[in-house]
Amino acid sequence: MKKSMSEMQKAEAIGVDANLIRAYQEDGVVCLRDAISDEVLKLAHEGIEQNLRSPGQFFRDHTEPGSSHRYLFEYWTWPHTPPFAELIRRPPLGEIAGTLMQANHVHMVMDNWFLREAGARSAAPWHHDEPYFDFEGSLCVIWIPLESAPREDGLTFVRGSHRWGKLFVAPEFSANVPFSCTGDAYQSVPDIDAERKAYDLLSWDVNVGDCLVFDFRTLHCVSNKGAPAKETQRRVTFRFGADDVIFSPRGEWTKETSDFLIGHGQHVNSPLGCDIIPQVWTRARSQTNEASVEVRNKQVNI
């Protein structure tokens, strides 16, 4: 389909075109080069510094016992961290998420940063994000490195795993202890490292200014988890939910976060709608028409 000038310009401005949307839908992850401005990166640095000085309720220390190489993260920091409060609405984040998910609008579901110091072995094990959260529908993660990372220190993904129609038990990020996800819906994460050739694995060397965007159901891990990080790595992530997302508490293992959201006014079994999950991007009316025609024309065969 021939695109209108305004949509072409817009797609170019945020680096997301129909090929990238297709890759996102098929692979469950894409890499955008030079998509993140210095201003966004500066705010992210400032936000992490502020949180390290004054950690909030969702600060987590997953440093290996006895190690002096820290592995830390914190999420939902923006309500008490002005640089992150500015970032969550900062273009082009919401627009990248909304365009890739082909959404009509997106909510910023959660901000989250990670600090993995040089030498730290603790790192994210194989997992997908969905079972850690009480959401059903289309969600994605924008992952922004604050240091250049060779693929060993970055993330590895199982291409297309978001389309397997499976839900996996959520492992802890330090000792890889499975969360007690109850119910038949959750399977053990397969031992991907034991059979790497059986999977189509994707990873990238990333530079400052690049970002990865992945579907909530795409299996991924830190590539060299279990081995010492070569360099200190900080990254920030933003999770976005599309207009089809429903808040549906999963069980005991997500109780702290579901109670938090309910306390902020989020209704159970309802679309996203509370102050902690603000709507940050809406597709312009002209784009809505163009996008829906385009989606119909380019149904991905998978």
Ligand SMILES: O=C(O)CCC(=O)C(=O)O
């Ligand atoms: O960057 C990291 O260290 C882990 C990120 C991750 O696995 C996630 O955001 O789901």
